[in-house]
Amino acid sequence: MKTVGGHGLQCAARIFQLVERQGIVLLDPQRNRQLHLAYPEAAVWDLLIRRWPATTMRSMLAVIAGIGEDEADRLIAVCLDRWRTEGWLEPGAAP
Amino acid sequence: MAGTGGGAVSNLSVTLLCNQACGYCFARSLDRDSGHMQPEVFAQALDHLERSGIRQVRMLGGEPTIHPQFGLLLDAIEARGLDLLLFSNGRMPGRAMDRLKRFPGERLAILLNIDPAACQPDIRDRRVRQVVERFAGAVILGCNIHHPGLSPAPLLPLVDRFQLNRTIRLGLAHPCVGAENRFLHPRHYRTVGHRIGAFARDAARRGIRLVFDCGFVPCMFTEDDLELLTTLGDPPGSRCNPLPDFLPDGRLIPCYPLAHVCHTVHRPGDTAETVQARCSEQLAIYRTAGIYGECSHCQLRRQQRCNGGCLAAAMQRLRPSFPRGCAEPDNREAAADQLPSQRAGQAAAPRLRAASATGGKQWAIPYIDQPLSFWQEVHRRFGSAIREVYLPLPRNLLASGRPEQGSEHLEDFLRHTPMPVAVLLNPVVLPQPVAQMAPQLIEALERLRSFTRLNGVTVADCTLARILKEHLPDLALTASVLMDVAQPHQANQLRGLCDALVPASRIMRHYAALRALRRAFAGTLRLMVNEGCLPDCLMRTQHFFEMGYAAETPLSLCGKLVAEQPWMRLTSSWVLPQHLHLFDDLADEFKLAGRATLQRPEQYLEVLDAYVNRRPLTPDVIGGGPASVATPLKIGESYYRTTLHCDKQCHVCPICRDYYRQATARLNRHVPGERQQGRA
Numbered sequence: 001m002k003t004v005g006g007h008g009l010q011c012a013a014r015i016f017q018l019v020e021r022q023g024i025v026l027l028d029p030q031r032n033r034q035l036h037l038a039y040p041e042a043a044v045w046d047l048l049i050r051r052w053p054a055t056t057m058r059s060m061l062a063v064i065a066g067i068g069e070d071e072a073d074r075l076i077a078v079c080l081d082r083w084r085t086e087g088w089l090e091p092g093a094a095p
Numbered sequence: 096m097a098g099t100g101g102g103a104v105s106n107l108s109v110t111l112l113c114n115q116a117c118g119y120c121f122a123r124s125l126d127r128d129s130g131h132m133q134p135e136v137f138a139q140a141l142d143h144l145e146r147s148g149i150r151q152v153r154m155l156g157g158e159p160t161i162h163p164q165f166g167l168l169l170d171a172i173e174a175r176g177l178d179l180l181l182f183s184n185g186r187m188p189g190r191a192m193d194r195l196k197r198f199p200g201e202r203l204a205i206l207l208n209i210d211p212a213a214c215q216p217d218i219r220d221r222r223v224r225q226v227v228e229r230f231a232g233a234v235i236l237g238c239n240i241h242h243p244g245l246s247p248a249p250l251l252p253l254v255d256r257f258q259l260n261r262t263i264r265l266g267l268a269h270p271c272v273g274a275e276n277r278f279l280h281p282r283h284y285r286t287v288g289h290r291i292g293a294f295a296r297d298a299a300r301r302g303i304r305l306v307f308d309c310g311f312v313p314c315m316f317t318e319d320d321l322e323l324l325t326t327l328g329d330p331p332g333s334r335c336n337p338l339p340d341f342l343p344d345g346r347l348i349p350c351y352p353l354a355h356v357c358h359t360v361h362r363p364g365d366t367a368e369t370v371q372a373r374c375s376e377q378l379a380i381y382r383t384a385g386i387y388g389e390c391s392h393c394q395l396r397r398q399q400r401c402n403g404g405c406l407a408a409a410m411q412r413l414r415p416s417f418p419r420g421c422a423e424p425d426n427r428e429a430a431a432d433q434l435p436s437q438r439a440g441q442a443a444a445p446r447l448r449a450a451s452a453t454g455g456k457q458w459a460i461p462y463i464d465q466p467l468s469f470w471q472e473v474h475r476r477f478g479s480a481i482r483e484v485y486l487p488l489p490r491n492l493l494a495s496g497r498p499e500q501g502s503e504h505l506e507d508f509l510r511h512t513p514m515p516v517a518v519l520l521n522p523v524v525l526p527q528p529v530a531q532m533a534p535q536l537i538e539a540l541e542r543l544r545s546f547t548r549l550n551g552v553t554v555a556d557c558t559l560a561r562i563l564k565e566h567l568p569d570l571a572l573t574a575s576v577l578m579d580v581a582q583p584h585q586a587n588q589l590r591g592l593c594d595a596l597v598p599a600s601r602i603m604r605h606y607a608a609l610r611a612l613r614r615a616f617a618g619t620l621r622l623m624v625n626e627g628c629l630p631d632c633l634m635r636t637q638h639f640f641e642m643g644y645a646a647e648t649p650l651s652l653c654g655k656l657v658a659e660q661p662w663m664r665l666t667s668s669w670v671l672p673q674h675l676h677l678f679d680d681l682a683d684e685f686k687l688a689g690r691a692t693l694q695r696p697e698q699y700l701e702v703l704d705a706y707v708n709r710r711p712l713t714p715d716v717i718g719g720g721p722a723s724v725a726t727p728l729k730i731g732e733s734y735y736r737t738t739l740h741c742d743k744q745c746h747v748c749p750i751c752r753d754y755y756r757q758a759t760a761r762l763n764r765h766v767p768g769e770r771q772q773g774r775a
Contacts (some may be wrong), residue, residue: 016413021388027413032380 009089011049011078024089035088040065043078048089105367106153106182106340107140108351109168113157114186115569116515116550118277118482118594118619119241119268122157123671125342131162132343134171139433141175142339147367148337159238160191169194176749178202185209185223196229204725205230206264207238212591213568215249215499220569227257235260237308241268243283243617244591247294263298265291266308270406273355275457275479277619281408286617288315288507295323306621307331309350310473311404312386333608335524336404339370352407384409412449456682459517459573459621460488460703461690464501467511469696472512473703480707482684483517483550484508488539493520493532500690515550518543519574520559523639529558544570551594554578560592575624577599577639581608583615595619597686601630603668606739609681622682623762624691624706627720629653629663630743642691652722662755664714665730666738666745667722671713674735693718728758 018025024042026035037045043064049058054076061072083089109132127675132140142154152172162168162542163334165403174177184205187195190581195203209223218224227234236250236259250263267287269280279287291305298305304327313321313330324330339347339359347361347370350352357377385391395401403409415446459474459482473481490499509516518540525532536559543549551571554560556580562570574580575593580589589596596616600623603610605732613620628635634652638684639651670678675685687706693699698718705712724730734754745751 014415016415017412018384019388019389022392025383027380027383027390029380034380034383059483 006076009048009084010086012090015088017045017049028088031087035086040067041074041079043082044076048080096510100534101636104151104153105144105147105149106155107137107144108155108157108342109137109159109165110162110343111156112161114161115158115237115567116548117241118550118571119279120276121271122256123205123276125274125354130618132168132341132345134164134167136167136341136343136345138171139345141171141177143361143365143367144177144342146364149338149367150221151180153180153182154388158184158186160187160195165191166194169198173198173521178201178204179204182206182208183226187222188221192226192229200233203233203235204235204260206235206237208239208266209250211245211247211249213240214253218253219566227253227259232260235262235264237264239265239268240287241277241279242594243279243286244463244505245287245289247299250495251294251297251301251303255301261302262304264306264308265311267310267405269310269407269714270411271355272407272410273351274481278408281404284312284315284386289317292316292320292323295320298415299327305329305348309335310408313401313405314393326573328373330400332462335404335406338367339374344476349375349378350407350606353378356410375549378406381406381410381413386412388412402427408701413580416489447676455596456480456679457482457684458703458707459483459485459684459686461687461693462500462505462508462516463690463694463696463699464504465696466504467507468509470512470514472700473503476700477703477707478514481514482513484512485519485553486690487519488536492535492539493525494523509547509717512547515548515570516543517551517553517573518549518652519553519554519575521555521577522643523555523577523636525556525559526644529556529562532561533559533566537563538566540570548770555599557592558590560589564592571595573597573619573621576626580612581743581772583611584609586612586616589616589618592616595621595684597623599746600626600628600633600668601632603670604630604655604666606737606742609678613681619683620681621684622670622678623668623686623688624672624675625702625717625719625723626668626686627664627723629657629667629722632722643680653722657722661751663745664722664724665751665755667717667719667724669714669717669723671712671714671717671730671735672709674730674732675706675709677732677739678734687718688720689718692720726759726762728755728762730755730758 012028014028014030016027016029016059017032018027023038024038024045025047026037028034040061043061047060052060058076059068062069065072065075067075080089108122110130111125112131113120113122141152145192159165159181159715169179179202181195181204183205195205207223207226213219218227234257236253238245238247247263247265253259253262254263268276268278270276273600276740278730287553295305305324307329313331316324321330339349339432340351341347345361346358348358355375359373361370383391383394383404385396386405386408390396390403390409393401396403441610442527449495458477458480462484486505487500489494489502517596520536540549540552549570552563553573553575555575558573560572563570571594572592574589574593574597576597576599579599580596586596595618598609598612598620602612603622632653638652685706687703689699689702693702698716701720702716704710713727713732717723737750741748743751
């Protein structure tokens with residue numbers, strides 16, 4: 001499986017998502033757990049799994065969330081760190 | 096008399112076999128080879144019901160009355176003093192009807208699921224009519240709404256006329272997760288709710304009670320209608336946590352639509368409640384999903400007045416969090432590896448239709464005259480993806496728009512194929528007035544369905560469709576590509592007539608037109624993937640006439656034209672397997688042409704495999720028509736996509752001309768001498 005967003009991470013296997021009106025819900029049936037993502041975190045996830053390059057992702061997120069690119073960078077880093085720690089993302093091979 | 100609701104329930108599916116082939120049926124998705132429930136399994140199931148305090152046996156199928164030991168099963172129920180609610184399509188064998196008649200009347204109810212259109216102005220099926228006449232007050236009418244245009248209204252007058260039970264049960268056709276069946280998409284619920292509202296008011300005036308099966312949601316009704324339904328005593332919205340159902344092999348499932356996601360075996364001492372708890376635990380994580388994106392924040396759901404609709408329908412909204420690249424052809428297998436249902440033993444994980452490497456679509460495929468072993472191979476490899484195998488009637492009855500085919504193996508195929516069969520009644524023009532032809536066609540179809548699984552008929556004429564609908568209402572009708580439906584307003588003419596539509600081939604490369612048709616036609620949209628006609632070809636009608644009626648295979652009338660302007664072949668109405676995903680949002684299912692062009696079995700299997708599994712092909716091998724690309728050109732997706740969205744100004748546009756010249760040049764550079772390998 002390829003990496004997401006050029007961050008050297010990949011979606012954990014067998015994660016499903018549900019696009020809701022107010023965010024995205026991640027479901028992990030194997031571990032029987034779920035994660036509700038509101039915006040703008042939901043936008044980070046969506047951009048990640050669409051495999052936008054990191055630079056494009058940063059600028060897109062800045063536009064979507066109405067924040068500066070530096071702040072977008074920080075938000076992406078925080079999200080990635082959290083989702084990796086919680087097992088929603090896993091280390092993957094370099095793209 | 097036994098009723099339909101109240102208290103704990105559990106269904107016993109005593110057979111998965113049926114004498115009908117309704118496209119929406121839940122049971123069709125299960126392994127029909129598991130056959131009939133054995134009497135000892137049935138006895139265990141009855142023990143289970145009694146241990147669970149359930150006094151009503153809800154027996155269903157398939158069609159339960161065709162169980163070869165139906166009488167024995169009824170003996171067992173009767174001996175235990177249990178009630179029986181029998182779900183039936185009414186087409187009962189005579190011996191089953193006789194046995195039912197001896198069952199204690201006060202403990203019997205027959206839920207007769209019928210197509211309302213088949214009851215207008217009268218019940219046309221002789222056996223169904225016998226059931227309502229013989230069992231009268233024990234009969235509860237019901238229908239499964241599988242189409243937004245379906246109206247239950249014709250059921251109401253039957254209640255008084257035959258003195259039936261004054262209850263009507265309404266069900267929605269739900270999707271089977273991990274399988275394919277026709278279902279009512281939640282986007283149509285409001286249309287259906289509006290119709291049910293009017294129906295409920297009429298029912299209330301007649302003193303007829305409505306009972307709703309699972310999956311109805313309050314937001315499909317207006318506030319007034321919802322109030323009326325609540326007043327009548329059966330507010331919809333909270334029914335989706337069923338007690339487990341027994342399959343013929345003794346396994347337990349929460350319900351048919353979730354059978355592929357969750358099933359369990361009976362353990363000693365189990366009751367309905369303990370099994371239900373196990374199933375609920377497996378399914379709990381998916382309960383987050385409602386059928387709409389708004390469900391998670393809906394007040395009615397918070398107040399537990401609605402549970403978000405059918406869980407199986409809600410699970411259609413789940414998508415795997417794959418990176419986008421996985422949808423590209425070279426990564427498709429990797430994506431497929433992640434599909435949850437492909438790992439054995441992990442029950443609580445759905446197979447996702449839209450995300451699957453095969454697109455999750457079903458196929459109508461052509462009959463070619465091959466031994467039964469060939470068709471068994473087709474069934475083994477592609478069975479779950481095959482909607483039906485279509486074939487013409489004998490040419491002395493009706494020409495079929497193609498040169499006459501061989502029929503050496505036809506009878507063997509018809510008698511033994513495990514796949515549903517559809518018949519083509521679609522010559523470009525009928526050779527006689529419709530009214531003259533119709534009786535013999537109906538007779539032929541009735542004869543055919545007496546020994547094969549006849550699923551439907553494809554027609555090219557609305558009058559014939561109307562006559563068939565009237566006389567054979569349980570057959571699905573498909574509007575042929577030769578009906579040339581290309582405009583949304585034409586879909587209106589098919590309303591209430593055709594269940595499926597194959598759009599005109601001239602719009603197969605016209606995305607906006609297909610999308611408009613998709614919106615206008617509420618039934619199944621079936622796209623033909625490998626026809627090779629030029630869009631708006633001026634010779635098409637005559638060509639199809641000559642193919643149907645000429646003694647010999649006619650020459651292609653467009654041959655000279657495409658020889659002079661070969662780039663036009665790029666504009667004809669085919670789609671390659673690797674580009675099928677561009678149509679996933681438009682098509683409910685696909686059709687493979689090839690009665691004449693795919694007669695070699697190995698090529699047939701290669702092409703079918705490529706389309707079903709989305710493996711790349713060049714256009715010269717897909718079994719198209721006279722204007723197909725005849726050489727193994729590589730067709731890029733971006734080019735193909737452009738042709739779907741262009742303005743069709745081919746007389747001045749250079750795009751296809753240039754692409755053809757470049758692609759041919761590339762081909763000549765890379766494979767000199769192989770230019771003429773493809774078939775026309």
